[in-house]
Amino acid sequence: MTTTLAQLGTDAGLQQVAPLLFYAVALVTVLSAWAIVLSQNIVRMAVYLLLTLTGVAGMYFMLDAELLAAIQLIVYAGGTLILIVFGVMLTSGNPFLKLRPKLWEVFVAVGLSLFIMGLLLFAKVTTHLPEPSATIEEANKPAGYDLVHEIGRGLLSVYLVPFEVAAVLLLVVMIGAAYMARRRAT
Amino acid sequence: MNPVFDISLHHFLIVSFALAGAGVATILTKRNAIGILIGVELLLNAAGVNFIAFNKFLWHNTTSTSTGLDGMVFTIFIIVVAAAEAAVALAIFLNFYNNFSTVDVEKADELKG
Numbered sequence: 522m523t524t525t526l527a528q529l530g531t532d533a534g535l536q537q538v539a540p541l542l543f544y545a546v547a548l549v550t551v552l553s554a555w556a557i558v559l560s561q562n563i564v565r566m567a568v569y570l571l572l573t574l575t576g577v578a579g580m581y582f583m584l585d586a587e588l589l590a591a592i593q594l595i596v597y598a599g600g601t602l603i604l605i606v607f608g609v610m611l612t613s614g615n616p617f618l619k620l621r622p623k624l625w626e627v628f629v630a631v632g633l634s635l636f637i638m639g640l641l642l643f644a645k646v647t648t649h650l651p652e653p654s655a656t657i658e659e660a661n662k663p664a665g666y667d668l669v670h671e672i673g674r675g676l677l678s679v680y681l682v683p684f685e686v687a688a689v690l691l692l693v694v695m696i697g698a699a700y701m702a703r704r705r706a707t
Numbered sequence: 708m709n710p711v712f713d714i715s716l717h718h719f720l721i722v723s724f725a726l727a728g729a730g731v732a733t734i735l736t737k738r739n740a741i742g743i744l745i746g747v748e749l750l751l752n753a754a755g756v757n758f759i760a761f762n763k764f765l766w767h768n769t770t771s772t773s774t775g776l777d778g779m780v781f782t783i784f785i786i787v788v789a790a791a792e793a794a795v796a797l798a799i800f801l802n803f804y805n806n807f808s809t810v811d812v813e814k815a816d817e818l819k820g
Contacts, residue, residue: 540712547722554729554749563739570745573726577752580719584763589782593755596786601748601793608741608797612804622736630735638728645720651765672776672783680780687787694791701798 543583550576558631561621563609567602574598588669719760726753740800740810744793751789755782 553572560566574597581590622630676684726749733746762778800810807814 540714543714543718547718551722551725551729554726557745557749558729558732558736563741566742566745570748573749574752577726577756580722580756581759583714584719584759586759586763586779586782589759589779592783592786596790597748601790604793604797605741605744608800612741612800612810622738627736630732633735634728634732637731638724641724641727645717650716672779675776675780683780683784687784690791691787694794698794698798701795702801
């Protein structure tokens with residue numbers, strides 16, 4: 522059958538709490554994501570987004586991607602979310618202003634999102650996933666395997682081109698955003 | 708194997724599907740431009756969870772040069788692009804707010820034919 526987290530992990534103590542931890546984090550993530558849909562207040566949406574992003578960071582922790590979880594918390598929860606909160610403060614005279622969608626728009630949107638979720642579920646059920654193997658993965662990890670070390674090496678060797686493209690993209694975005702958001706002399 | 712207490716790839720995929728559905732619903736229902744941006748962030752997070760889950764459970768070493776980190780590096784770039792996209796989108800919304808004194812996307816119809 523399919524491999525489980527308990528088979529891939531090595532920490533016996535963590536295996537006992539892993540299901541409970543997973544369901545707690547998954548519940549927080551999914552509920553706060555749908556709370557964003559139901560909320561009409563932009564400030565509350567930002568707070569629910571913070572909960573969702575933290576929950577996704579917890580997911581990364583449980584998938585043994587500690588570096589990704591740290592990046593998610595620092596860049597997303599610490600950077601992008603602050604940017605969004607600043608955007609909310611700068612673009613609304615009244616932060617509790619409500620912009621309500623029409624009822625038929627809500628029905629179309631929720632219907633389409635349920636359709637997309639059903640489509641994804643259908644794709645998952647009908648796709649034959651290759652047999653995962655814990656032994657192969659563990660065999661490739663030499664003693665003293667360090668995830669951060671490996672990703673650092675990878676970014677400057679195998680993934681060098683996308684790394685440089687991302688660097689140029691960030692430069693372009695920084696100049697472009699500063700240019701567009703500047704105060705014009707009128 | 709117990710499908711409830713043995714956490715496998717499927718559990719993570721279902722969380723990611725729920726996130727993607729919430730993202731699409733948020734993009735379609737919000738009239739506040741920043742709300743739409745939040746929906747896009749939800750979709751990008753769903754993609755990130757998918758990448759990390761597949762990297763963890765289904766990765767096979769097929770070539771000698773593969774590092775087994777493809778999913779993680781993809782997710783790092785997703786986060787980079789999401790941060791860049793949020794910065795540019797907010798700069799555009801700020802300009803829009805300066806010109807129209809609102810961030811209601813229904814009012815952004817100047818270029819409509």
